[in-house]
Amino acid sequence: MSRPASLLARLAAAGGLLLAAFAPAAAEPVxxxxxxxxxxxxxxxxxEGTSAATARAGNxxxxxxxxxxxxxxEWYFFKGAGPAVNEAIANGQLDFAYQGDLPSIIGRANGLKTKLLLASGAHKPTYIAAPLNSGLTGIKDLKGRKVAVQLGTNxxxxxAKILKAYGVSERDxxxxxxxxxxxxxxxxxxxxxxxxxxxxxxxxxxKKIAKIVYTTKGDDPRLGRYAHVLVTEAFEKAHPDLTQKVTTAFVKAAHWSSEEPNREALIALWGKSGTSTSVLTEFFSGETLKYRNTPLIDDLFIDQYTQAAAQSKAFGLLRRDVDLTGWFDTSYLNTALKELKLEGYWTPYGADGKPLGS
Incomplete structure (x- = not known):
């Protein structure tokens, strides 16, 4: 090779190296x-029954x-409910999760590093049923009876809150x-x-196999169940941009799930779970979709989790105090609400269980 040609070849190679050095790195698969x-x-x-379930069924x-x-x-569903989700988080197997108040509080008390992003299923009612021929008619009739409940769940x-409100102890x-x-x-x-x-x-x-003897629906809203979507601190720190996109997707699902014209389609979508549409219709009867599917982490939500942490220890469900400081991170939710022009769409509730401003 002649000297000028050799020089040109070296310059071209050097230029290629420079371009490679300044080229953006390929995104790591996540x-x-x-x-x-x-x-x-x-x-x-x-x-079924939550905006998180809508997010899954509606992709x-x-x-x-x-x-x-x-x-x-990737989605993972747990027969073991909240306690099984805690185990998966502890083992580094999950980045986000839909979970109820008690198991997530227990997880935090045991050192799991998570942040609560938005409410989902925050006003779900609890039901108590008895055999069809039972003489049970209400909460006080449960004294001395054998009652099944999945421990460690919301x-x-x-x-526990229902029993206390009606003057009954778990020891009864x-x-x-x-x-x-x-x-x-x-x-x-x-x-x-x-x-x-x-x-x-x-x-x-x-199916006429059992009868409902009590439901929190129509009772004090503070007796209902509270749940949320959370993210692990490790994922949120490493991928704030992805955390925002996931949060916004959940808020979109919450909005669609809150529109009354979508009620029939929503119940049909949740039917993918195998729960009949007639049961889901009854489950949501008498309550607005906005109330049941709000993503807001409002004063009621925060107060219920604060009370839940204290009550969990008082009821013997926790052995130690749990610090909730910094756990509620509404920054991603607020960004999603602004981006989707949904600020003011859902009604926030006060700690007393009443709509703010009412």
Whole structure:
């Protein structure tokens, strides 16, 4: 090679190295792992009754990353509910999760590093059912009876609050730890006197196998169940941009789930879980979709979690105090509300359970 040609070759090579040095690095593939503290009928990978369930069934999170081959979304559903979600978070197997108040508080007390991003299923009612031929008619009739509830879940905490409100102690009952499927079977066979739950109990009542003897629906809203979508601190710190996109996707799902013209379509979508549309219709009867599907972390939500932390220790569900400082991170929610022009769409509630400004 002649000297000028050799020089040109060296310059070209050097230029290529410079371009490579200043070229943007290829994005690292990321798998977003979302856990859900419930599972559909016959272990279907769907749920119902919350905006998070809508996000899953309607592919809202997947759609947020459509066209980006470096982002993969995976959903995991847990028969073991909240306690099983805690175990998965502790093992580094999840980045986001839908979970109830009590298990997430227990997780925080045990050192799990998470942030609560938005409410989902924040006003879900709790039901108590008894065998069809039972003489039980209300909460006070539960004294001395064998009652099934899945311990460590938000149903457990709601049940403790209900008992206290009606002057009954857990010591007055025979508490049996059962998941919903086991409780349903025991209720149908008469092996227990009552069970705590929601749509599965409505299903038994619809089939004339059991009867509903109490529901928090229409009672003090502070007796209901509270749940949320959370993110692990590790994922949020590493991927604030992805955390925002996921949060915005959940808020979009909450908005669609809150529009009354969508009620029939919403219930049909949740039917992917295997729960019948008639049961879901009853589950949401008498309440607005906006109330049931609000994503707001309002004064009622924060107060209920604060009270839940204190009550969990008082009820013997926790052995230590838990500090909630910095746990509620509404920055991603507020950005999503502004971006989607949904500021003021949902009604915030005060700690007294009443709409603010009413």
């Amino acid at each position: 798998t977003i792992r979302i856990g859900y503290a419930a599972i559909g009928v016959d272990n279907r990978p769907y749920a 809202y999170v997947e759609d947020a990353f459509a066209g980006n081959p470096d982002i993969k979304v 149903n457990h905490l709601a049940f 009952l025979q508490i049996v730890n059962m998941d919903s499927a086991s409780a349903n079977a025991a209720l149908a066979s008469g092996d227990i006197d009552a069970a705590v739950g929601d749509t599965t109990l409505i299903t038994l009542a619809e």
